[in-house]
Amino acid sequence: MAHFSYNDNQLTVEGCTLSAIADTYDTPCYVYSRASIEQSYQAYASALGAHPGMICYAVKANSSLAVLQVLAQQGAGFDIVSQGELQRVLAAGGSADRVIFSGVGKKAEEMRFALQQQIACFNVESAAELETLAQVAQAMGTTARVSLRVNPDVDANTHPYISTGLKENKFGVDIQTALDVYRRAASLDGIDVVGIDCHIGSQLTQLAPFMDALDRVLALMDQLAEEGITIRHLDLGGGLGVTYNNEQPPSPADYVGQVIAKLGDRAVALMFEPGRSIVANAGVLLTRVLYLKPTEHKNFAIIDAAMNDNIRPSLYQAWQRVLPVIAPEESEPTQQWDLVGPVCETGDWLAKDRALALHEGSVLALMSSGAYGFTMSSNYNSRTRAAEIMVDGDKHHLIRARETFADLVRGEQLLGSEDPS
């Protein structure tokens, strides 16, 4: 069920209109639907059903505390890539024993913190990282549960910047050498081998690449079993795509169902690390038209959101739907507009060539903004980052205040004003 839809002429989410939210909190602001986040999580949880395992939401997609809180209350696990993400999960009420730690560059102090918290598992991405983790665990007199992220060398058929499972990508251990790294892991004090994982890319709209990767990972798992290295869980990462325009990605039920079918009689728990497919379509970015600037070549609508608020169009040429929060009269003529922000970069655009009926002050919703929107935002051009709002039924809650000048300069000092201590 789509949670954002027109009711009369008002774009509405659950029981709230987006025009009322823009009036209350000003723009730009991100707006999320609690019901939509819960529904997307439950689609995975029910697809897994009684099969042992865990759905570990990828925190990088949207790490706002209230979003994590909603997911923790649903019983989600979490996939993190930094100590900061782990601290966010804990602050939001998530429990460390449902956390897995991914990422190519974990620092020793981050490993130490995660071991103190007794997280469920480290997804180790290189032989060198394995050695550091073993040393850290030994020095603490503890044991790290480990899964090796293998790079299965499959083409995810997605944008090259978000493909991660090819041998030229920096991620994971080459599947050809993984067996040796597992042997080493099994021999190390401080390391308990528990799993195997892969993550081949993001915004995948077909199952075939996932299934190719799974075949390769299962073959390695069988080889490991022959050597007496028992794998207790298989983690297939995240990556399931969403509909931005007219993509038709498989449902979590189809995906998880096919994975379970392929396991055959292997008794292995299953983990998934979905990010985008949990939150992308649960959020929008609201922005207001500041100025209309029709030129001989192009019509520019200058809006108050920019590449610092959502870098996806600039970075990946991403396409996200734009809808007016109040639908225009049918008789109002539309024109083609490029929606550009106030940032001093030619690449600062959020949408190009959109047929819209615009006025100064029109409020627009950039749809599908719940994933990799706020989390990738920055203060470029000394712009304060946007507010975030969570809609829950007919109530809306400010879950992050718009930044202020004090936020912008926090930690900065003028020369000569340093603390002498």
Ligand SMILES: Cc1ncc(COP(=O)(O)O)c(C=O)c1O
């Ligand atoms: C290791 C890992 N897990 C999970 C994810 C989440 O991916 P997605 O948002 O495509 O589901 C990512 C990001 O691509 C990742 O790098």
Ligand SMILES: N[C@@H](CCCC[NH3+])C(=O)O
């Ligand atoms: N940030 C990217 C996806 C990268 C996923 C992180 N591994 C996006 O917006 O599409």
